[in-house]
Amino acid sequence: MSLSIALGLGFGLSYMALGDKGLFGTFRLGPWVAWTEVGSPEPDPYTRSYISRSGALQLARAEGIRFTASSDSEGKILDRNCTYRVEGGTPVSSFWTLMAVDKDFAIISRRGTPLALHSQRLARFDDGTALIRISPNLSADNWLEIGGEGDFSLVLTLYDSSVFSGFGSLVDILPTILREAC
Numbered sequence: 515m516s517l518s519i520a521l522g523l524g525f526g527l528s529y530m531a532l533g534d535k536g537l538f539g540t541f542r543l544g545p546w547v548a549w550t551e552v553g554s555p556e557p558d559p560y561t562r563s564y565i566s567r568s569g570a571l572q573l574a575r576a577e578g579i580r581f582t583a584s585s586d587s588e589g590k591i592l593d594r595n596c597t598y599r600v601e602g603g604t605p606v607s608s609f610w611t612l613m614a615v616d617k618d619f620a621i622i623s624r625r626g627t628p629l630a631l632h633s634q635r636l637a638r639f640d641d642g643t644a645l646i647r648i649s650p651n652l653s654a655d656n657w658l659e660i661g662g663e664g665d666f667s668l669v670l671t672l673y674d675s676s677v678f679s680g681f682g683s684l685v686d687i688l689p690t691i692l693r694e695a696c
Contacts, residue, residue, distance in 0.1 A: 543688050544583075544587050544688060544690065544691075545583040545584070545585045545586060545587055545589070545691055546581040546582070546583050546670065546688045547581065547582055547583070548579050548580060548581045548582070549580075578607065578671055578672050578673040578674060579671070579672050580669060580670070580671045580672075581669070581670040581671075581672070581688060582667050582668070582669050582670075583667060583668045583670075583691055584665065584666075584667040584668075585691075586598060586691040586692060586693050587690045587691050587692060588692075588693070590693060591665050592665060592666050592667060592668065592691070593664075593665060593666075593696065594622065594650060594660055594661070594662050594663055594664060594665070594666050595650065595663070595696055596649075596693055596694075596695065596696040597647060597648070597649035597650075597651060597653060597693075597694045597695045597696075598647065598648040598649065598691055598692065598693055598694065599645065599646070599647055599691075599692045599694050600612070600645075600646040600647075600648060600668070600689045600690070600691050600692075601643065601644070601645045601646070601689055601690055601692070602643050602644075602687060602688070602689035602690050603641075603642060603643045603687045603689070604633075604670070604672065604687070604688065604689065605672060605687065605688070607633075607672035607673055607674060608673055608674035609632065609633055609634065609673040609674065610632065610633045610670060610671060610672045610673060611630045611631070611632045611633075611669075611670070611671050611673075612630060612631045612632070612646065612658065612668060612669070612670050613629060613630035613631075613658075613668070613669050614648060614658060614660045614666050614667070614668055614669075615666060615667050615668075615669055616662070616664070616665075616666055616667075617664075617665065617667075622660050622661060622662050622666055623658065623659060623660060623661070624650075624659045624660065624661040625661075627658075627659045628658070630658070631646060631656060631658050636656050637655065637656055644656060644689075646658060646689075647694075648660060648668065668691065670688070670689070
C-alpha cells in the first residue's frame, strides 16, 4: 500500500514539475510562464525532461524566448467561448508573435484568419503599449479570432530579445490577460 502511494506521489509530482506550468526551471510573471534554460548549452535536468516530453522545436537562447499562459490574470482557465483583452507592454525584442493554441499546441485561429498577431502589424497607443482582443466573435482594435471548444493557451514568443541574457532589459512587464465576456 505504501509503495503504491509513494509511486503515485512520485509520478504525480514529476508530471506536475515537467508540465507546461513547471515547478522548477521556470520564470513566472502573472499568468505567463517561460522555461528559462531552454536553448542554453547545458539546461538543468527539469528543462531537459520538459524539452523531451513536449517534443516541440525550441528556440536557442540567442533566438528568443517563449512565454505561455493558460489562465487569465485572475487565475481563471482560458476558455474559447470567452472574449479576452490582452493589454500592456512586452519586454524589449526585435519581433514578437502572439498565438492561441490548444492542449496539443495546435493553433486554434479560425480558418482564413491570421494564425498569430505580431509586433510589426499592430495598432498601438502613444506609449507603445497595445490592446489585443482574443475572441470567437468580431472585436474592435487588434483582434485574434479563435475557434473551437474548450480550454486554450496563449503563446507569446519574443525573438532576438535580451531577456534573461544577463544584460539589457529584465522581464518586469508582460501583458495582462483580462476576461471581458463569456
